[in-house]
Amino acid sequence: MSEPSPPSVNRYGINVEGGQNVISGNTFNLSLPPLEPTIDGPPNNLKVYGLTRDRFVGREAELARLHGLLQTQTQVAIAGVSGLGGVGKSELALQYAREHLGDYPGGVVWLRAAAACGELVAFAQPRWFAQVDFTQLDTPEKQAAFCQAHWPKTADDPPGRVLLILDDVTDFAAQVQGFPVVGDRFRVLFTSREQWLNPESRLDLGLLKPTDALALLSNFVGESRIAAEQATAEKLCEWLGYLPLGLELVGSYLSADPELSLAKMQQRLEQKRLAAKALTQVPATTTAERGVAAAFELSWQVLSQEAQRLAVLLGCFGAAPVLWAWVQGCLPNDDEEELEAARAELVRLSLLERLGNGQYGLHPLIREFFAQKSTDRPDALVLKTAVVEELLKATESISDTMTIDQVQALGNVIPHAQAVAEWTDWTELGSPLARLNSYLFLLYHAQGLFGLAETWAMRSLEIRERVLGADHPDTATSLNNLASLYSSQGRYEAAEPLYRRSLEIRERVLGADHPHTALSLNNLAELSSSQG
Structure with a gap:
C-alpha cells in the first residue's frame, strides 16, 4: 500500500490546496465556514474619512480605467496609481474601493505598504484564524501567505475575489515584490510616487482640469462664495497648480472660516507660500496625513x-x-x-x-x-549665479530694434528671465541682475510696450544705484535707457534731466572723449532738436 501524497505547499511552507495545513512540519485540520457578507457588504477596513462621493470630482475616467486594469489581468493584477505627492493617489484608491466593494466579495483590505504583512494578519487572524498558533510561522510573510491560502470562500460566488490595497509604496522590491500573493483570487492595487510598472499596468494620475479644480473648491466653500469672487477663485486654483491636496486643504480652511474672503486667502498664500497655515494644517476628516510641503518632503528625503x-x-x-x-x-x-x-x-x-x-x-x-x-x-549662490549667467547668454541677442521672428524666438526664455530679474539678491548678484533687467527693457521697448519697458528700466536703475553707486558708468547707462524711453513717448521734460545726469557721470568718470560720453551728448542734442 502506497504512502499518501503530502499536501502541496508553496515556498512559505503553506498548503495552497486547502484541507490539511502544513506549518513548519506540523499538520493540522482547518475547516472554515463560507464567508458571508456583513451588513456593510464584504469584509473590509476602509477608512470612514476622506471625500464624500459628491465631492470627488474630475476622476471618472481614472476610476473606470483602474477598474479595467484590475479586472483584465489573468493572474495577479498589480495596478499602480502613481503621481507626485498630493495628486490624490490614496483618495482615488479609497474612492475606487468604496465604489467597487461589491466586485470583491472576498473582502477589501487597506494596508500601509511599509507594514503590509503584519496589517493583513491583524485583519484576518481575529476574524478567521483565532485557533491558529501563528508563532509557528516565523516571518510576517509566512503569516500573510497562510492567511491568503486559507482565506474563506464566499457562499454564492466561490471563491470570491479579494482586493488588497498597498498604500504609499516607497520600496518596490521589498514592499510589492516581497509581498506574498497566494492564488489568483487576490488583486493588488498599490499607490506610489514612483513609476515602477510598465504603462500597461500603471495608472499615472495627473492634475485636475481647471474646471474640476474649481468644482472641488466649490464643494468645500459653497457656490455662493465662489460666485461672489469668481476671478479670485480661478486664480486661487491656478496658484495651487490644480493640485487636489492643496485645493482640499485650502477649501477646508476656508470652510472653517466663512468670513475669510478668497482674496485674503490668496494674499496670505502669496505672502507665506508653502508655510501658510492653510497648506500645513491637515483636518482629521481628510485622507491626507500631511500638508503640501510635508508631502513633498517624503520624496525629497529619498x-x-x-x-x-x-x-x-x-x-x-x-x-x-x-x-x-x-x-x-x-x-x-x-x-x-x-x-x-x-x-x-x-x-x-x-x-x-x-x-x-x-x-x-x-x-x-x-x-x-x-x-x-x-x-x-551652501552652494545656493553658486547655482543662482549659474542660472543668471545662462539666462544672460540666452537673452544677449536682445536689442532696441528687433523683428517679430526674433521676439518669438525668445518666447521660451522670457518667463524665466522675468522671474530671475525680480530676485532681490542684489548684494551678491546685483550687476548681472541689472543687466537682465536692461535686456527686458530693450525687449519691450523694441515692441512699443512702453509700460513694461519702464518697469524694467526703473528696476535696473534702482539696482545699479544701490549696488554700484550713483556715479557708476553702468548707472549712467540705466539713466540713458530710461531717458530714451521717455523721449520716444514725447515725455521730453522727464527725459532731459536723466540725459543730463547720464552725461555728467560719463564726463566725470569716463572723460570727455569717451564714446559713451559722445553718445550722451548726441542723445541730449537729439532731444533738444525734437523740442525745437
Whole structure:
C-alpha cells in the first residue's frame, strides 16, 4: 500500500490546496465556514474619512480605467496609481474601493505598504484564524501567505475575489515584490510616487482640469462664495497648480472660516507660500496625513545628493518649461551621465515631467518647494549665479530694434528671465541682475510696450544705484535707457534731466572723449532738436 501524497505547499511552507495545513512540519485540520457578507457588504477596513462621493470630482475616467486594469489581468493584477505627492493617489484608491466593494466579495483590505504583512494578519487572524498558533510561522510573510491560502470562500460566488490595497509604496522590491500573493483570487492595487510598472499596468494620475479644480473648491466653500469672487477663485486654483491636496486643504480652511474672503486667502498664500497655515494644517476628516510641503518632503528625503542639487537648480528657473540645454550650461563641469541619472530620479518620483523636445516641467508648488530648499544649501549662490549667467547668454541677442521672428524666438526664455530679474539678491548678484533687467527693457521697448519697458528700466536703475553707486558708468547707462524711453513717448521734460545726469557721470568718470560720453551728448542734442 502506497504512502499518501503530502499536501502541496508553496515556498512559505503553506498548503495552497486547502484541507490539511502544513506549518513548519506540523499538520493540522482547518475547516472554515463560507464567508458571508456583513451588513456593510464584504469584509473590509476602509477608512470612514476622506471625500464624500459628491465631492470627488474630475476622476471618472481614472476610476473606470483602474477598474479595467484590475479586472483584465489573468493572474495577479498589480495596478499602480502613481503621481507626485498630493495628486490624490490614496483618495482615488479609497474612492475606487468604496465604489467597487461589491466586485470583491472576498473582502477589501487597506494596508500601509511599509507594514503590509503584519496589517493583513491583524485583519484576518481575529476574524478567521483565532485557533491558529501563528508563532509557528516565523516571518510576517509566512503569516500573510497562510492567511491568503486559507482565506474563506464566499457562499454564492466561490471563491470570491479579494482586493488588497498597498498604500504609499516607497520600496518596490521589498514592499510589492516581497509581498506574498497566494492564488489568483487576490488583486493588488498599490499607490506610489514612483513609476515602477510598465504603462500597461500603471495608472499615472495627473492634475485636475481647471474646471474640476474649481468644482472641488466649490464643494468645500459653497457656490455662493465662489460666485461672489469668481476671478479670485480661478486664480486661487491656478496658484495651487490644480493640485487636489492643496485645493482640499485650502477649501477646508476656508470652510472653517466663512468670513475669510478668497482674496485674503490668496494674499496670505502669496505672502507665506508653502508655510501658510492653510497648506500645513491637515483636518482629521481628510485622507491626507500631511500638508503640501510635508508631502513633498517624503520624496525629497529619498533623493540622492546629486538629484537634490539638480532640483534646487531647477527651482531657480521660472514657472515655464526648462530647456535641458540651459541646465547643462549651468553645470558645464558635471559628468553628463551622472546629471542624466539625477534627472531620472526626479522623473521617477514624479517631481519632474518630461515634455519632449528637450524640455522639462515643474509643478508650481514643487518649484516653490525646490526654491525654498536653496536656503539650506551652501552652494545656493553658486547655482543662482549659474542660472543668471545662462539666462544672460540666452537673452544677449536682445536689442532696441528687433523683428517679430526674433521676439518669438525668445518666447521660451522670457518667463524665466522675468522671474530671475525680480530676485532681490542684489548684494551678491546685483550687476548681472541689472543687466537682465536692461535686456527686458530693450525687449519691450523694441515692441512699443512702453509700460513694461519702464518697469524694467526703473528696476535696473534702482539696482545699479544701490549696488554700484550713483556715479557708476553702468548707472549712467540705466539713466540713458530710461531717458530714451521717455523721449520716444514725447515725455521730453522727464527725459532731459536723466540725459543730463547720464552725461555728467560719463564726463566725470569716463572723460570727455569717451564714446559713451559722445553718445550722451548726441542723445541730449537729439532731444533738444525734437523740442525745437
